[in-house]
Amino acid sequence: MEYTHYSQVFRTQVAKYGDRVAMRFKDNGVWKEISWRQFGEQVQAVAKALIEYGIGEQETVGIFSANRPEWSMADIGSLMIRAVPVPIYATDTARQAEYIINHAEIKVIFAGSQEQYDKLLKILPANKFLQKIVVFDDKADLGGRENAVFFKDFLDMGRKSAGEAEIEERLARVSRNDLLTLSYTSGTTGEPKGAMITHANVISQAAAHDVQLIDPNDQDVSLCFLPLSHIFERTWTYYVYYKGMVNNYLADPAQIIDFIQEVKPTIMCAVPRFYEKIYAAVFDRLESASPTKKKLFNWSVSVGRERNTRVKDELPISPMLALKYKVADTLVLKKLRGLTGGRIKFFPCAGAPLSDVIEEFFYSIGIFVCYGYGLTETTATVTCHLPRKFKFGAVGHPLPGVEVKISPDNDEVLVRGANVMKGYYKRPDATAEVFTEDGFFRTGDAGLIEDNGELRITDRIKDLMKTSGGKYIPPQLIETSVGADYFIEQIAIIGDRRKYVTALIVPSFPALEEYARLHNIKYSNMEELVKNPEIIELYRKRIEDSGQELAGYQKIKKFTLMAKEFSVESGEVTPTMKLKRKVIVENYKNLIDSMYEE
Numbered sequence: 001m002e003y004t005h006y007s008q009v010f011r012t013q014v015a016k017y018g019d020r021v022a023m024r025f026k027d028n029g030v031w032k033e034i035s036w037r038q039f040g041e042q043v044q045a046v047a048k049a050l051i052e053y054g055i056g057e058q059e060t061v062g063i064f065s066a067n068r069p070e071w072s073m074a075d076i077g078s079l080m081i082r083a084v085p086v087p088i089y090a091t092d093t094a095r096q097a098e099y100i101i102n103h104a105e106i107k108v109i110f111a112g113s114q115e116q117y118d119k120l121l122k123i124l125p126a127n128k129f130l131q132k133i134v135v136f137d138d139k140a141d142l143g144g145r146e147n148a149v150f151f152k153d154f155l156d157m158g159r160k161s162a163g164e165a166e167i168e169e170r171l172a173r174v175s176r177n178d179l180l181t182l183s184y185t186s187g188t189t190g191e192p193k194g195a196m197i198t199h200a201n202v203i204s205q206a207a208a209h210d211v212q213l214i215d216p217n218d219q220d221v222s223l224c225f226l227p228l229s230h231i232f233e234r235t236w237t238y239y240v241y242y243k244g245m246v247n248n249y250l251a252d253p254a255q256i257i258d259f260i261q262e263v264k265p266t267i268m269c270a271v272p273r274f275y276e277k278i279y280a281a282v283f284d285r286l287e288s289a290s291p292t293k294k295k296l297f298n299w300s301v302s303v304g305r306e307r308n309t310r311v312k313d314e315l316p317i318s319p320m321l322a323l324k325y326k327v328a329d330t331l332v333l334k335k336l337r338g339l340t341g342g343r344i345k346f347f348p349c350a351g352a353p354l355s356d357v358i359e360e361f362f363y364s365i366g367i368f369v370c371y372g373y374g375l376t377e378t379t380a381t382v383t384c385h386l387p388r389k390f391k392f393g394a395v396g397h398p399l400p401g402v403e404v405k406i407s408p409d410n411d412e413v414l415v416r417g418a419n420v421m422k423g424y425y426k427r428p429d430a431t432a433e434v435f436t437e438d439g440f441f442r443t444g445d446a447g448l449i450e451d452n453g454e455l456r457i458t459d460r461i462k463d464l465m466k467t468s469g470g471k472y473i474p475p476q477l478i479e480t481s482v483g484a485d486y487f488i489e490q491i492a493i494i495g496d497r498r499k500y501v502t503a504l505i506v507p508s509f510p511a512l513e514e515y516a517r518l519h520n521i522k523y524s525n526m527e528e529l530v531k532n533p534e535i536i537e538l539y540r541k542r543i544e545d546s547g548q549e550l551a552g553y554q555k556i557k558k559f560t561l562m563a564k565e566f567s568v569e570s571g572e573v574t575p576t577m578k579l580k581r582k583v584i585v586e587n588y589k590n591l592i593d594s595m596y597e598e
Contacts, residue, residue, distance in 0.1 A: 004199065004203075005171070005176070006180060007079050007171055009241070010080075017035075017218075018035070019035045020035060020036055020244075021035060021036075022247065039069075042155060044080070044158070045159045046154070046158060047081045047158070047163070049157045050108065053131075055078075055107070058082060061106065061107075061110070062087075064116045065136055066090040066112050066113070066227070067249050067250055071110075071249075075087075075234075080171070081166075081167060086100065086182045087181070088109075090112055093569075096192075108133075111133055111140075113140060117140050133148045134149055174199070177422075183234070194424060194425035194426070195231075195376045196424065197379055198421075201421065202235060202238055205238075207400075208399035208402065211399075212397075216245070218243060220266045222268055223263050224249045225270065226271065227576070230351075231375075264341035265343065267344070268340075271350070276355075279362075282339070297332055303327075304329070307325040312389065336365040344368075346368040347370060349371045349372065350395075353480040354369070354393075354480070355480050359371060368385075378415055378417075378420055383395050383455045390452070391452060395456065396455065399419070403415065403440070404449075412446060413445045414441065416438075416441065423435075444460060446464075467553065473495045477550075478556070479493055485542050487511050487515070488506070488508060490505070492504045494585065501553070501556050501557060502558045502595040509526065516532075525563075529563075531561070540559075558595040558596075570583075571583045
């Protein structure tokens with residue numbers, strides 16, 4: 001069937017799968033299931049209730065919540081009446097939420113829990129747009145407010161409504177160019193902009209992923225781990241239901257290690273930080289392993305690398321290598337794959353730079369990280385690896401129907417295709433700035449095309465630094481190279497208009513504490529530990545080792561170990577953990593200045 005609108009995709013799947021499980025979630029420690037039929041019934045109730053609340057066609061509806069099944073019900077229920085769901089990160093502050101509510105003119109908003117509801121209460125009295133709050137968590141205290149209602153009561157209102165005819169009338173008017181969502185960029189600088197994503201954008205992505213990926217089908221199990229407010233997980237979730245997979249919802253990303261063991265997903269989206277943490281944990285344990293275990297580990301990974309690289313490059317595998325791999329897999333590699341549940345077919349990965357060392361490590365143990373590249377404005381994926389003959393560190397081939405070229409002026413990656421947004425909501429000026437005369441979207445990233453046709457991102461154009469000596473510094477390259485170390489949790493490179501490169505480094509606190517224990521280093525708190533000369537020397541050596549491939553002017557000359565992480569709450573990182581370098585430089589100005597004092 002040729003789909004015009006995502007509502008058609010959803011209705012088709014509800015009719016096809018009926019009592020099969022569509023989604024799973026954990027409630028008070030117990031896994032619960034929702035069938036396609038139940039999913040469809042609740043989406044219909046949401047749609048009718050929104051009509052009762054006066055939501056018109058192509059009007060906005062807010063979703064301010066962590067991941068949970070109700071998130072998708074509210075999302076797709078809005079689409080069923082041709083409304084435009086607008087997500088807000090669950091971790092956003094009241095001020096950040098208010099900006100989006102005002103800019104998108106949101107009248108009705110879904111709130112996840114007490115935390116989001118309380119933030120909305122700070123906005124509600126003086127807000128000229130917001131009229132109704134629907135709260136998913138029925139344990140929240142609504143304070144008796146007339147303009148707040150629990151989701152379960154909202155559904156009951158929808159069930160009693162006679163809005164079926166109105167829904168059908170609206171759906172008879174659907175267009176591929178209908179707005180599906182306004183997806184506000186989390187933005188490392190300035191206020192967020194609302195990317196206008198259409199149904200055509202999302203449907204084109206589904207068709208393209210069918211061609212590019214390794215047989216995703218209705219037997220697959222996905223774990224909804226990244227925030228649904230982010231375009232990567234949101235578009236993937238639409239695809240999960242388009243394919244009839246079972247979707248498992250995780251509200252708290254901090255629980256990912258436990259959930260992944262219980263769900264045992266076959267496919268799951270993740271950002272590079274997920275792989276970095278697993279890589280760090282593996283090598284952290286290896287530090288204290290016996291020489292025999294270290295030798296076995298290194299041999300097994302080496303064999304895995306040799307064998308799986310030959311598979312990737314479609315080269316023959318000798319009987320001896322096949323035998324060695326079988327031994328290595330039995331003794332070590334299978335156990336390492338078990339860290340991600342043991343059933344992974346592939347991991348879609350995007351969102352930030354991923355060290356090719358880490359990518360190759362996962363491939364060596366038998367896990368294919370389908371590394372790709374995309375932006376909010378391109379409805380997530382622009383490129384991703386094909387299963388064979390890809391290069392580690394590259395971000396893959398363009399999806400079918402997507403054009404990618406490199407600007408001859410500044411090496412900027414330019415994109416054109418059915419996946420590219422309509423423009424920025426209420427921002428014709430900003431829209432004009434990011435499109436070329438021939439319709440290519442300016443990504444703001446610098447890159448090159450490899451000899452095998454894959455795209456490689458070299459840096460963020462606007463993020464490039466220039467030292468006082470005139471040398472250009474690519475901070476992401478340095479952060480990826482040095483930040484792959486399992487003793488490092490976060491790293492911010494400094495150097496713009498400075499004499500040399502410095503860094504603010506947040507240690508991996510569990511790894512650091514274990515090191516201190518093993519080496520009998522005494523400390524009373526983290527502030528004291530990060531100032532310990534032995535610890536500083538440990539990091540100096542590790543930074544020196546991991547930066548060997550960097551040019552002399554790119555190497556970190558001085559660094560400061562931080563006693564606390566950069567956080568969303570402090571405005572230092574986005575909800576997807578991208579550094580807000582300008583904020584970090586402002587917040588730690590005195591500390592940074594001290595690294596340049598001679």
